[in-house]
Amino acid sequence: METMTPQQPRILLAEDDPALRKALKLNFNKEGWFVIEASNGEEALNHAKQHRLDVAVLDVMMPKLDGIAVCKTLRSEGSDLPILFLTAKNDGEDRVEGLKSGGDEYLGKPFHLEELLLRIRRLMRRQSTNSPEVISFYQFKNGAEIDFDAFEIKTLHGEARRISKRESMLLRLLISKKEQVVSREEILEVVWGYHAFPSTRTIDNHLVAFRKYFEKDPKFPEHFVSIRGVGYRFSEK
Numbered sequence: 571m572e573t574m575t576p577q578q579p580r581i582l583l584a585e586d587d588p589a590l591r592k593a594l595k596l597n598f599n600k601e602g603w604f605v606i607e608a609s610n611g612e613e614a615l616n617h618a619k620q621h622r623l624d625v626a627v628l629d630v631m632m633p634k635l636d637g638i639a640v641c642k643t644l645r646s647e648g649s650d651l652p653i654l655f656l657t658a659k660n661d662g663e664d665r666v667e668g669l670k671s672g673g674d675e676y677l678g679k680p681f682h683l684e685e686l687l688l689r690i691r692r693l694m695r696r697q698s699t700n701s702p703e704v705i706s707f708y709q710f711k712n713g714a715e716i717d718f719d720a721f722e723i724k725t726l727h728g729e730a731r732r733i734s735k736r737e738s739m740l741l742r743l744l745i746s747k748k749e750q751v752v753s754r755e756e757i758l759e760v761v762w763g764y765h766a767f768p769s770t771r772t773i774d775n776h777l778v779a780f781r782k783y784f785e786k787d788p789k790f791p792e793h794f795v796s797i798r799g800v801g802y803r804f805s806e807k
Contacts, residue, residue, distance in 0.1 A: 584614035611635025630657035645672035
C-alpha cells in the first residue's frame with residue numbers, strides 16, 4: 571500500500587488511458603509526489619473536492635465529464651488548484667478554451683516527459699509562493715484570544731488555558747480558512763496525518779471544547795459550525 575507523508579506534494583492525475591496513467595504515476599512517484607488517480611471526470615472532480623492537492627493533471631477528453639468541465643466546476647466553486655491540461659487536441663482554439671476555463675498550463679500529446687515534469691514543478695512553486703502566511707495569533711471580536719505557537723488561549727470569559735498542539739493545529743486550520751468549509755479529509759491530512767483515522771466524533775469533541783471556550787451560547791455556535799456530511803466552518807462574525 572502506498573503511503574504518504576503530510577508534507578509530500580499531492581497530485582491528482584486524471585487520465586482515462588490506463589497505460590499512460592500507470593506510466594505517469596510511476597514517474598510522478600519517482601519525483602517524490604503522492605498520486606491520486608482518476609479514470610474519468612466525475613472521479614477527478616470528487617477527488618479534487620475531497621483531498622488537499624497541490625496540482626491537478628487533467629486529460630481533456632475523459633468519460634462522464636471532460637477536463638474542461640471539471641476545471642470550470644472547480645473554478646466556479648472558488649478553487650484555485652493549479653491545473654495542467656493534457657490533450658491530443660493541440661490546436662490554438664482548444665488551448666484558448668482550456669485557458670479560458672481557468673486552466674494554468676496546456677500540454678499536447680505526445681509530449682516530452684521532462685517538459686511535463688518541469689511544468690508541474692513550476693505550478694508547485696507558484697502555489698507555494700501564493701500560499702497564505704501562517705497565522706500565529708488571533709483575537710476574536712468578543713475579546714477571546716489564541717496564541718497558536720504558545721498553545722495558549724484566553725476564553726470568552728477571560729480564563730487563560732493551555733491547549734494541545736493538535737488543538738492549536740485544528741484551530742489554526744479552521745481560522746486560516748475562515749468562512750470556508752474545511753472537509754474532514756483535509757483535517758485528517760493536516761492535523762492528524764494522512765494515515766490516522768479519527769472518527770467524526772473525535773473531531774466533533776474538539777469542536778465542542780472550542781465552543782465552550784469561545785462561543786456565547788455553545789448550543790447555538792456562531793463561530794465553529796458543523797456542516798453535516800461535509801466538514802466544518804469558522805465564521806468570524
